[in-house]
Amino acid sequence: MAKTGSRVTIKDLASMCDVSTATVSRVLNHIQGGYSGETEARILKAAEELGYAPNLMARSLVTKKTNLVAVLVPDIHYYFFQEFFAGLEAYLNKFSYRLLLCNTQEDPRQEEQFIRSLCNGLVDGIIVSTLNSREENELLIELNEEHFPVITLERYGEELRDLCSVQVGNFDAGRMAVNYLYSKGHRKIAFIRGKRDARNADIRYEGYLAGLEACGLQPDESIVRYGDYTFEAGRQAMSELLENGGFTAVIGANDLITLGACKAIMKTGRRIPADISVVGIDKTILTDTHEPTIVSIDFCAHQVGITVGECIMSMINGESLGKRIFRQRSVLFEDGKSVREV
Numbered sequence: 001m002a003k004t005g006s007r008v009t010i011k012d013l014a015s016m017c018d019v020s021t022a023t024v025s026r027v028l029n030h031i032q033g034g035y036s037g038e039t040e041a042r043i044l045k046a047a048e049e050l051g052y053a054p055n056l057m058a059r060s061l062v063t064k065k066t067n068l069v070a071v072l073v074p075d076i077h078y079y080f081f082q083e084f085f086a087g088l089e090a091y092l093n094k095f096s097y098r099l100l101l102c103n104t105q106e107d108p109r110q111e112e113q114f115i116r117s118l119c120n121g122l123v124d125g126i127i128v129s130t131l132n133s134r135e136e137n138e139l140l141i142e143l144n145e146e147h148f149p150v151i152t153l154e155r156y157g158e159e160l161r162d163l164c165s166v167q168v169g170n171f172d173a174g175r176m177a178v179n180y181l182y183s184k185g186h187r188k189i190a191f192i193r194g195k196r197d198a199r200n201a202d203i204r205y206e207g208y209l210a211g212l213e214a215c216g217l218q219p220d221e222s223i224v225r226y227g228d229y230t231f232e233a234g235r236q237a238m239s240e241l242l243e244n245g246g247f248t249a250v251i252g253a254n255d256l257i258t259l260g261a262c263k264a265i266m267k268t269g270r271r272i273p274a275d276i277s278v279v280g281i282d283k284t285i286l287t288d289t290h291e292p293t294i295v296s297i298d299f300c301a302h303q304v305g306i307t308v309g310e311c312i313m314s315m316i317n318g319e320s321l322g323k324r325i326f327r328q329r330s331v332l333f334e335d336g337k338s339v340r341e342v
Contacts, residue, residue: 087305174207
């Protein structure tokens with residue numbers, strides 16, 4: 001039962017569990033050693049029953065930590081980042097860490113302002129996602145050289161070779177989408193690319209080309225367009241493709257592009273998948289709620305968030321990561337209704 005009245009303290013927990021306050025502190029701060037598994041379980045159970053909540057301000061004065069991690073994303077409207085954030089938050093909550101969300105709006109100058117204002121003791125670590133545009137990484141490299149915990153998400157470049165990097169399976173996603181459509185008999189497969197300045201968009205397209213080659217198909221630039229990772233750009237790109245025709249299936253580089261393409265297809269009176277088959281890359285709730293539901297490649301954004309959380313906590317605690325690049329495997333979900341055999 002939660003304690004009523006005054007705030008529950010470490011002394012309360014120590015008294016209830018018949019241990020020292022130092023032992024309680026070590027358990028609650030996830031500091032290993034000096035107590036048994038049975039003692040740990042007893043303290044954690046007591047903390048839950050008494051409704052213990054740590055005094056983060058007091059803790060930061062002692063530990064020199066803020067228990068805050070900043071996460072910079074290019075646009076929170078992208079469902080990938082919402083699911084990523086949920087996974088990251090769920091993991092860090094277990095260690096009494098909280099997230100400070102910063103929306104950079106794909107602007108390098110705004111990203112730099114966020115980082116410079118946060119790295120001076122306001123947070124214990126920074127997670128910096130791709131900008132989906134031109135990226136300047138000098139500040140990140142400088143922080144890393146100063147041993148400040150920094151993790152990059154979906155950023156690429158030789159200059160980042162010493163930074164911890166978490167990536168999704170962009171190349172595999174493009175290749176898997178082609179392979180799946182080929183297995184259903186499709187031989188003319190259109191592709192709507194992501195943003196021109198986004199390296200991950202280039203890698204998805206490279207996967208698409210590799211898929212064509214593996215299937216013995218020749219690339220055809222006349223059925224490739226840029227979609228800018230937005231619904232409207234996907235709709236416009238699909239409208240242009242439909243004017244020329246010559247394909248039986250299309251792959252969208254993310255869910256917003258894919259849904260924009262579906263809108264353009266249906267607006268002309270064509271049917272999905274009877275007239276044109278569609279495969280998306282992202283697999284968020286958007287493709288699950290579309291009618292028909294979309295066959296999609298899942299980047300497993302929630303799991304990516306957990307992986308990033310594991311990495312940032314290891315860095316904050318001064319532990320070795322063992323490797324620099326962590327890549328989440330893409331997964332094909334065939335349960336959508338947007339592809340037919342030809």
